[in-house]
Amino acid sequence: MQIVHATDELKDHWDNFVKNTSPDGGLLQSWGWGDFQKSLDNKIYRLAALDGLGQLQAVTLLIKHDLHFEYNYLYCPRGPLVNTLKVDDLTALFNEIRKVAKDEKSFSLRVDPPWLIGNEARLTDYGFRKAENEVQPKCSLVLDISKSEAEILASMKQKTRYNIGLAQRHGVKVKVSSEISDIETFWQLIKQTSGRDGFKPHAKEHYKKMLEAFAKTGTIKLFMAEYQNKIIAVNMVSYFGNVATYLHGSSSDIYREVMSPYLLQWQAIIEAKKVGCQLYDFGGVNGRSFHNKMWQGITRFKLGFADEASVREYIGSYDLVINPVIFSVYKFVKQIRG
Numbered sequence: 436m437q438i439v440h441a442t443d444e445l446k447d448h449w450d451n452f453v454k455n456t457s458p459d460g461g462l463l464q465s466w467g468w469g470d471f472q473k474s475l476d477n478k479i480y481r482l483a484a485l486d487g488l489g490q491l492q493a494v495t496l497l498i499k500h501d502l503h504f505e506y507n508y509l510y511c512p513r514g515p516l517v518n519t520l521k522v523d524d525l526t527a528l529f530n531e532i533r534k535v536a537k538d539e540k541s542f543s544l545r546v547d548p549p550w551l552i553g554n555e556a557r558l559t560d561y562g563f564r565k566a567e568n569e570v571q572p573k574c575s576l577v578l579d580i581s582k583s584e585a586e587i588l589a590s591m592k593q594k595t596r597y598n599i600g601l602a603q604r605h606g607v608k609v610k611v612s613s614e615i616s617d618i619e620t621f622w623q624l625i626k627q628t629s630g631r632d633g634f635k636p637h638a639k640e641h642y643k644k645m646l647e648a649f650a651k652t653g654t655i656k657l658f659m660a661e662y663q664n665k666i667i668a669v670n671m672v673s674y675f676g677n678v679a680t681y682l683h684g685s686s687s688d689i690y691r692e693v694m695s696p697y698l699l700q701w702q703a704i705i706e707a708k709k710v711g712c713q714l715y716d717f718g719g720v721n722g723r724s725f726h727n728k729m730w731q732g733i734t735r736f737k738l739g740f741a742d743e744a745s746v747r748e749y750i751g752s753y754d755l756v757i758n759p760v761i762f763s764v765y766k767f768v769k770q771i772r773g
Contacts, residue, residue, distance in 0.1 A: 436492060436522065438531040441481040445491075449483065452491040453676070456516045458747075459549045459575070459716060460678030462654070463512035464496050471648035472498050475641065480509075480535050484528050486521065493517040493528055499539055506761055509536055511546040513571055529561050533757070542761035547571045547752040552724060558753045566752035567766070572719030573751045578741040580679075580704055581713045587704065595697060595739030602698035605662065609702040612657045613650035618643045621657060621669040624685035631688060633729060642671070642683070649673070653710070655682070658703050660695035668695040672703045679707035680716040700740060722746045 441449060446466045453461035462468060469479045477498050484493035495515040501507045515528065536544050547570055550557065555565075580587060588596055622639040629636045649655035654675055660668040668686035672679055681703065686696055704715050720734040721727060725748075756762045 436524075436527050437485045438527050439483050439485060441483040441494070445481075445483060448491055449481070449494055452494055452518075453516055455676075456494075456518060457513065457549055457676065459513060459577075460673070460676040460680055460714075461513070461516065461549075462673050462675040462680060463571070464494060464514045464516050465675060467648055467652070467654065468512070469496050469498075471645055474644045474648060477501075478539075482515075482528065482531055482535075484517075484522065491518075492522045493525070495528065495532065497532065497535060497544075499541070502765070505540075506765070507539060507541050508765075509539070509541045509544045510570070511544065511548075513547060513549050515546065515548060517548075525557070525561065529755075533755075536755075536757045542756070542758035542765065544755040544757065545570065545752055546755075547749070550750050552748045552750055555750050555753075558750070561755070563753040563755045566754045569725070569752050571749075571752070573725035573749055574720055574722030575747050575749070576717040576720045576737045576741055576745055577678075577747050578704070578715045578717065578745055579713070580708055580715045584705065584708070590741070592739040598694040598697040598739075599701045602660075602694045605693040607667075607693055607695050607698055608661045609698060610659050610661065611702075611706065612659055613646070613653070613655075614657075615643060615646055615650065617657050617659065617669070618646055620659070620666050621671065621683075621685055624666070624669055624687055625683065627688050628685045632732075646671075656706070658699045658706075660686075660699050662690055662693055662695060665690075667693070668699055670696075670699045670703060672706075674707065674710050674712060677711065677713040678716055679703065679710075679712045679714070681718050696736070697739075717741070720746060722748050724748045725751075 449466050453464050469481055472479050480497040482495040483491055486492050493515055495511055498510045499507055500510055625636045646655055655673050658670045659666050667690045671683040673682055707715050717737040720737050721730050
């Protein structure tokens with residue numbers, strides 16, 4: 436197996452491979468995600484594994500994250516992606532990743548591939564160790580939307596169906612937008628949401644550049660709930676491969692009684708069916724292998740759309756330590772900062 440640094444000539448082949456290989460759609464290993472990261476001034480590497488016929492068998496998007504004092508680490512979001520039917524030995528790929536890490540003087544590499552629990556040895560055999568925290572969701576709720584709208588609704592909990600109808604009876608309207616200017620509305624609402632739910636949002640520029648990178652191709656869309664001539668909730672949803680993914684959500688501190696978040700999810704599911712998606716990924720929830728008290732409310736909300744049997748449990752984040760001393764200092768500083 437030959438490992439190469441992918442150039443633009445491989446772009447279409449890369450994305451086709453990602454869509455056909457990644458069970459979660461593969462947005463975070465797509466070519467466009469690399470371009471988006473470059474727009475944030477992050478250096479990236481695209482490594483491709485080719486067989487003897489020049490066919491892609493594995494891809495790895497690496498993102499360099501710079502820290503203070505010229506230290507940095509590499510991150511491979513929801514990757515690497517591997518054709519497991521043809522590739523069993525990842526030695527050559529990980530050797531090239533190690534070379535990149537050493538050239539960049541990175542103290543560690545983090546990966547969180549979309550591999551279900553039971554595949555941990557595919558990383559630990561190469562020296563990776565379980566990370567102490569997760570970057571991407573350890574457990575995600577994934578709904579099969581290949582059925583009819585009526586069947587999907589019937590499979591939801593009664594309260595969820597009721598709240599979708601309640602929002603409609605209140606006159607909540609949903610518009611779909613790809614306008615960059617609508618990020619300002621999203622940003623104002625996500626500041627309210629983060630203050631209410633206790634999480635730290637990305638900077639406004641992050642969301643703006645994400646929409647700029649993907650809006651023209653219809654890969655990312657905003658779903659905006661309007662009530663009494665006010666936008667009271669906005670969701671950001673991606674459509675890549677045959678999977679639609681709920682990326683970010685925001686809602687106002689007022690008018691919560693009209694249940695607009697339920698209608699937004701339902702409209703995003705309807706849109707996903709229109710564009711040919713087979714799955715709708717609600718994103719992170721609590722599961723058997725992961726529990727966060729802060730996620731109890733959002734887990735309850737999402738499980739109204741699908742039962743616990745639809746929860747995917749991934750192996751989670753793993754670290755390959757390149758410089759143990761700096762890695763230990765990095766962990767210590769993170770613990771101090773909480």
